[in-house]
Amino acid sequence: MALDVLEPQSSDEQLHKVNRALSSGMFVHVRQMLHQMACADVALLLESSPIRTRLVLWQMVDHDQQGEILEELPEDVKDALISQMSAESLAAATAGMDTDDLAYILRSLPDSVYQQVLVSMDSQDRARVEQALSYPDDTAGSLMNTDTVTIRPDVSVDVILRYLRLRGELPEATDTLYVVDKQDVLLGGLAITTLLTCDPNITIKKLMNRELEAIGVDMEDTKVSQLFERHDWISAPVVDDKGKLLGRITIDDVVDVIREDAEHSMLSMAGMEDDVDTFGPVFKSTLRRTLWLTVNLFAALLAASVSNMFEGTLEQFATIAILMTIVPSMGGVAGNQTLALVIRGLALGHISDSNARWLVGKELAIGFLNGLIWALLIYAVVWIWKDDSALALLISGAMLVNLTIAGLAGAAIPLLLKKLNIDPALAGGMALTTITDVVGLFAFLGLATLVLL
């Protein structure tokens, strides 16, 4: 019988089914469904669920699946789940993990739990992990796994073939065996495809690729990803400064670096951190966005103070003209933060019909909270600067309205555009800025006209 062909909708449907079962309280059924799903799909489900649902689901996941699922999750989500787990279940979950993921998880644990997990490992694993923990984040060392298969140069292919058959299973994404000397210094590589196609009597020395390029353990992870992209590598050996083989980096970890770097650029341009969790709690999300809005308020005030220098030109009610750019500007920045998150969520396939409504509601709530914070602040600034409490009240009212609308529009616009088959990344920003400009000016100037005239 032919194999099933993967349908692009399949993961959306799975998500729907689990959510339906969950909301009708069929927990046994949910547990069964989770058990049958691939770990990567469970990870996607967790990542696409609101924070409370996520914790409920996590309780139902098989314990021996937890480790692999944790490996697939982004940092923010991973941290939240780990903080809910006991030391014993953590130790159990991390048992079969890759060194690099294990090191990451250990780094983020409180000291007492960390020690407990370490104690529960066998001594070889412990040594491996302690080594991995010694490499700084964002270097080749932190991306590396130690599961290399090494061979000696002076044996024949036939010997290697028999050795591999004795050894059994090879580590995932093994495309090259590494040839090393007695001091573990890397001499070359042997593609396993070569092993399959060559004459079994040749010695490794004659066959091995001496041009194999090795990565220094201190290389920046971004550089590593550039090399992988440029040379189409599946895996690459990592060596210390004496050429000693320490481990290997595989393409799946590099893909994560490429994705993270690219997202980092996009989210950073909107003033967001890149490990941010689209489905995390509202208060945390609001706080995370304040830095950029603070910086923008200073920038907007700087612009206003430039206009202020020309007060003579602007004449009567000049103050209104001077202040009128502040509210639209803050709305633009706040809305763009939401927009960048939602566009990323759509690109990663995290947002579907089942959670879109929830997400818009969340962003609206963040917008309103943001509005309250910045209304208070701008009230204080304008009152002190212009000594006019009516004007200060006015601008803070406009700020509240505009930031709330900005949150709503930032989430709703890309979802709407997607439905209409228009590229949200292209049209979203401009549609958003137009809305925040128009609403901001209307609210401020409209209130001013009502109150002051």
Next chain:
Amino acid sequence: MALDVLEPQSSDEQLHKVNRALSSGMFVHVRQMLHQMACADVALLLESSPIRTRLVLWQMVDHDQQGEILEELPEDVKDALISQMSAESLAAATAGMDTDDLAYILRSLPDSVYQQVLVSMDSQDRARVEQALSYPDDTAGSLMNTDTVTIRPDVSVDVILRYLRLRGELPEATDTLYVVDKQDVLLGGLAITTLLTCDPNITIKKLMNRELEAIGVDMEDTKVSQLFERHDWISAPVVDDKGKLLGRITIDDVVDVIREDAEHSMLSMAGMEDDVDTFGPVFKSTLRRTLWLTVNLFAALLAASVSNMFEGTLEQFATIAILMTIVPSMGGVAGNQTLALVIRGLALGHISDSNARWLVGKELAIGFLNGLIWALLIYAVVWIWKDDSALALLISGAMLVNLTIAGLAGAAIPLLLKKLNIDPALAGGMALTTITDVVGLFAFLGLATLVLL
């Protein structure tokens, strides 16, 4: 002897050396250096060079390297080089190419050249390519290569091992052999690592992975990349709706899709197309950015017309207050386009000390050209709207100054931040907007004060 360890600086240094040799006219030397470089590095060098240098370098590249180098280049650069080549040299260069890349190149050729290239192929290659050309862009079919290795279910591992030894070399990134029936319907997969470690007497039927997931030939390429990321695949089979094996997709092509999608989001948010060439010619670059600035002008005018509704509130010289947001807004958008490009260039490793100065000069030139275009337009708009030619002249002067500065700042700020070890993606946007706001307001209000008072 131990292998050389790759230094992160090595490609920068190579670039420097080639540029020095080129500018001192040592063409024979340059040709030699290019010959010794890896194709991927030559591609990087071409991509990071200004348009004229790029064409000179292309003339010096070995003919038998040209195909592989073309495969590595982004579309815009590839198109420019192809348009300079004769049909014969194109046919020669494309001889050993992967089906997917070859199909891309053939698609972009003028009809006469296309026919010539097709005629020069052998009939099997021609059939393969004509098949590949029939799949729409951005689907699994267009990403697919036809270089699969297929086996039958009812033979033993030993037979397969002997077959592979007879066959010789396996295609790149082969991690799985596909098990098919007589009608080429996919039945399962066999990892080549399994082949190495299992008992040679087992039949394939008992050993093969029947859970292997296959990709439908019509699946969107973005969905394909999500599946690869989620399941950490190295390659995946592609089938038609009857389950017949058509080819396979490999991770290196998927990495390109991931990178392109991510860049697309970032560049689109700044209103740029994503296949844009950072080092392309000035006029073409200027034209490509006009669409977004046109849209923004309408948005800014809409905002101004909102202020206009409150003219009574703004009173005397109200017009200036109403118009004063337009110039900063245009500067912000123009500057952000440059910024997004330069940040991407830095992330991809395309910008180094040797071409940074050239790039700043280019962006300054584009800024000035942009300034001229939009100064003329805003002159016309304000003259017609407000019937005041002095005011129109004023605002168009401010526009020219601000867009020129925006081009300069958009290129210089990220380079400067990078030198200071500050993340350009995070700090660049806000620094830029502050500059364009302040310069825009200063230029407009300052000129207004000088002229009107």
